[in-house]
Amino acid sequence: xxxxxxxxxxxxxxxxxxxxxxxxxxxxxxxxxxxxxxxxxxxxxxxxxxxxxxxxxxxxxxxxxxxxxxxxxxxxxxxxxxxxxxxxxxxxxxxxxxxxxxxxxxxxxxxxxxxxxxxxxxxxxxxxxxxxxxxxxxxxxxxxxxxxxxxxxxxxxxxxxxxxxxxxxxxxxxxxxxxxxxxxxxxxxxxxxxxxxxxxxxxxxxxxxxxxxxxxxxxxxxxxxxxxxxxxxxxxxxxxxxxxxxxxxxxxxxxxxxxxxxxxxxxxxxxxxxxxxxxxxxxxxxxxxxxxxxxxxxxxxxxxxxxxxxxxxxxxxxxxxxxxxxxxxxxxxxxxxxxxxxxxxxxxxxxxxxxxxxxxxxxxxxxxxxxxxxxxxxxxxxxxxxxxxxxxxxxxxxxxxxxxxxxxxxxxxxxxxxxxxx
Amino acid sequence: xxxxxxxxxxxxxxxxxxxxxxxxxxxxxxxxxxxxxxxxxxxxxxxxxxxxxxxxxxxxxxxxxxxxxxxxxxxxxxxxxxxxxxxxxxxxxxxxxxxxxxxxxxxxxxxxxxxxxxxxxxxxxxxxxxxxxxxxxxxxxxxxxxxxxxxxxxxxxxxxxxxxxxxxxxxxxxxxxxxxxxxxxxxxxxxxxxxxxxxxxxxxxxxxxxxxxxxxxxxxxxxxxxxxxxxxxxxxxxxxxxxxxxxxxxxxxxxxxxxxxxxxxxxxxxxxxxxxxxxxxxxxxxxxxxxxxxxx
Numbered sequence: 001x002x003x004x005x006x007x008x009x010x011x012x013x014x015x016x017x018x019x020x021x022x023x024x025x026x027x028x029x030x031x032x033x034x035x036x037x038x039x040x041x042x043x044x045x046x047x048x049x050x051x052x053x054x055x056x057x058x059x060x061x062x063x064x065x066x067x068x069x070x071x072x073x074x075x076x077x078x079x080x081x082x083x084x085x086x087x088x089x090x091x092x093x094x095x096x097x098x099x100x101x102x103x104x105x106x107x108x109x110x111x112x113x114x115x116x117x118x119x120x121x122x123x124x125x126x127x128x129x130x131x132x133x134x135x136x137x138x139x140x141x142x143x144x145x146x147x148x149x150x151x152x153x154x155x156x157x158x159x160x161x162x163x164x165x166x167x168x169x170x171x172x173x174x175x176x177x178x179x180x181x182x183x184x185x186x187x188x189x190x191x192x193x194x195x196x197x198x199x200x201x202x203x204x205x206x207x208x209x210x211x212x213x214x215x216x217x218x219x220x221x222x223x224x225x226x227x228x229x230x231x232x233x234x235x236x237x238x239x240x241x242x243x244x245x246x247x248x249x250x251x252x253x254x255x256x257x258x259x260x261x262x263x264x265x266x267x268x269x270x271x272x273x274x275x276x277x278x279x280x281x282x283x284x285x286x287x288x289x290x291x292x293x294x295x296x297x298x299x300x301x302x303x304x305x306x307x308x309x310x311x312x313x314x315x316x317x318x319x320x321x322x323x324x325x326x327x328x329x330x331x332x333x334x335x336x337x338x339x340x341x342x343x344x345x346x347x348x349x350x351x352x353x354x355x356x357x358x359x360x361x362x363x364x365x366x367x368x369x370x371x372x373x374x375x376x377x378x379x380x381x382x383x384x385x386x387x388x389x390x391x392x393x394x395x396x397x398x399x400x401x402x403x404x405x406x407x408x409x410x411x412x413x414x415x416x417x418x419x420x421x422x
Numbered sequence: 423x424x425x426x427x428x429x430x431x432x433x434x435x436x437x438x439x440x441x442x443x444x445x446x447x448x449x450x451x452x453x454x455x456x457x458x459x460x461x462x463x464x465x466x467x468x469x470x471x472x473x474x475x476x477x478x479x480x481x482x483x484x485x486x487x488x489x490x491x492x493x494x495x496x497x498x499x500x501x502x503x504x505x506x507x508x509x510x511x512x513x514x515x516x517x518x519x520x521x522x523x524x525x526x527x528x529x530x531x532x533x534x535x536x537x538x539x540x541x542x543x544x545x546x547x548x549x550x551x552x553x554x555x556x557x558x559x560x561x562x563x564x565x566x567x568x569x570x571x572x573x574x575x576x577x578x579x580x581x582x583x584x585x586x587x588x589x590x591x592x593x594x595x596x597x598x599x600x601x602x603x604x605x606x607x608x609x610x611x612x613x614x615x616x617x618x619x620x621x622x623x624x625x626x627x628x629x630x631x632x633x634x635x636x637x638x639x640x641x642x643x644x645x646x647x648x649x650x651x652x653x654x655x656x657x658x659x660x661x662x663x664x665x666x667x668x669x670x671x672x673x674x675x676x677x678x679x680x681x682x683x684x685x686x687x688x689x690x691x692x693x694x695x696x697x698x699x700x701x702x703x704x705x706x707x708x709x710x711x712x713x714x715x716x717x718x
Contacts, residue, residue: 320663
């Protein structure tokens with residue numbers, strides 16, 4: 001019994017060590033590879049306040065823009081960001097017509113803001129660069145569709161274009177001319193947003209009708225994206241940058257290492273504190289805490305959480321709270337021991353009685369994290385995600401892991417109850 | 423520790439928070455809140471000067487480039503070689519000129535961050551912050567009312583309100599900038615201080631089982647005993663949480679410091695109100711309820 005418990009305890013320590021190694025440094029076993037939490041391509045994404053760059057929030061110059069209109073805005077932003085080479089940029093929206101763009105390592109925020117915020121100009125051009133259709137006046141609609149495009153073909157994603165009545169003859173001329181140039185490889189009509197070519201469908205024959213389709217190797221997402229981009233020429237409002245933020249790379253570069261240092265020292269001090277106050281039980285709490293740290297690092301890395309400064313603050317705050325559940329349990333056990341119960345009975349009733357307090361107190365913290373997340377305020381969101389995740393994972397480590405460890409320790413049959421949990 | 427009459431001395435325990443709030447109110451009327459650009463609009467720049475400097479010298483440079491409308495306010499941060507400049511909204515052109523002037527004087531990488539927000543954006547953030555804080559409190563209130571009783575929920579929220587007001591007072595006293603991190607700090611304290619209160623309430627709930635006023639049960643005694651019994655937990659849990667936040671405060675970069683400081687105050691005052699205010703006042707309320715039932 002005792003031998004088995006010793007082995008299990010050693011096993012848990014090994015698990016804790018391996019977990020942390022995997023979470024922080026990654027692994028490479030027979031083809032399966034993970035780069036660890038700080039890996040650039042597989043780990044956390046660094047927020048703008050850590051990596052440096054620009055954050056711009058735009059607002060539509062129109063009350064209550066519809067979801068579909070904001071989809072178009074997002075499509076314009078995507079096309080422009082790609083056109084300007086900002087492929088790492090991230091776009092997020094809230095439900096009140098605000099759209100926020102984060103562009104890493106770009107520090108000319110004003111220029112980026114005016115590039116994104118200007119009214120989109122969408123044109124169809126032939127191979128010689130002559131404009132054949134204007135997105136603002138000639139195109140009635142562009143829609144994503146899914147289905148067969150020919151009698152014999154399989155169902156596929158495509159974009160259906162509807163022209164205005166006046167534009168039909170213009171487009172018929174253009175497509176006839178283009179189709180005739182197939183020998184020179186100029187049988188296409190390009191779609192431009194501003195000065196960036198976003199699509200180049202080829203023309204098989206003259207199109208003389210109000211509707212036509214653009215097919216190709218589209219996924220539903222890319223077809224939807226193109227349809228939204230084509231509609232951008234008719235966007236009924238423009239956008240104003242209401243908040244701009246530029247963070248120099250140096251400021252961000254300091255933030256991560258100094259926070260990591262605070263976290264590392266914090267973990268060690270908490271372990272020390274727990275061991276001084278709760279002796280053997282404190283050692284178990286420390287093992288549980290290191291498993292907690294490994295789990296959180298693994299989760300953040302695998303989920304590729306967008307980690308900002310406030311997110312780090314959330315994690316570090318959660319460290320202190322992670323041992324809270326252990327404190328509640330150990331204090332209970334101490335009381336039970338003082339009342340003369342055996343160690344085994346004290347562990348059991350300590351857990352039973354502590355459970356409702358742990359549950360209720362953590363649920364309230366999770367509630368405020370959920371509300372914070374819903375607020376949609378960027379800096380607050382990062383904080384809410386990491387703190388909420390931390391509280392939930394800490395309940396698991398405190399209740400399941402600590403309980404398992406304590407049960408093993410009970411089998412040691414301590415003579416000195418003070419050593420078990422002072 | 424065992425025989426402290428928490429319930430009987432509850433009015434005295436109110437004095438500390440009231441004192442802080444009064445000082446905060448005075449400071450509020452003297453100079454108000456230090457609203458950051460996210461809340462009121464305007465421009466904030468963080469500049470690394472690289473050596474000791476006079477605030478006035480930077481302010482003069484700003485007014486020279488951008489005119490008197492900029493109304494710059496310069497504050498030293500970090501080790502005294504960095505500055506935060508706050509000014510009113512400027513057009514892009516003037517802003518670019520100012521950035522150029524600052525980099526020319528203090529070096530290529532002197533500008534650490536620039537933040538500009540329109541006044542309407544600020545109002546929206548303020549409104550959102552207020553609404554979501556209230557929603558969070560209401561949700562927590564509902565949860566406690568379900569898990570405990572309405573009286574507990576009301577007392578928990580009153581204790582919470584005291585925490586929040588004390589924190590606001592601390593913000594005015596220390597003139598810490600109010601920005602989005604303020605909201606995050608506030609809501610953490612909302613969640614965390616209620617966490618403390620609940621642990622004590624949980625103990626009271628347990629000790630009140632089998633309570634019978636007719637057989638000589640005294641609510642105040644049960645509550646005093648419950649507070650004493652959960653004291654070890656409250657103190658130790660507060661210490662472990664404070665360890666990490668204090669480290670953030672001492673080792674973190676400036677914006678983390680601004681976040682950690684109110685959290686430290688919030689965690690301490692949260693522990694204080696859950697021990698000395700929420701439960702003792704709950705006991706008084708419960709006692710008067712039992713007394714009024716008896717007299718009927």
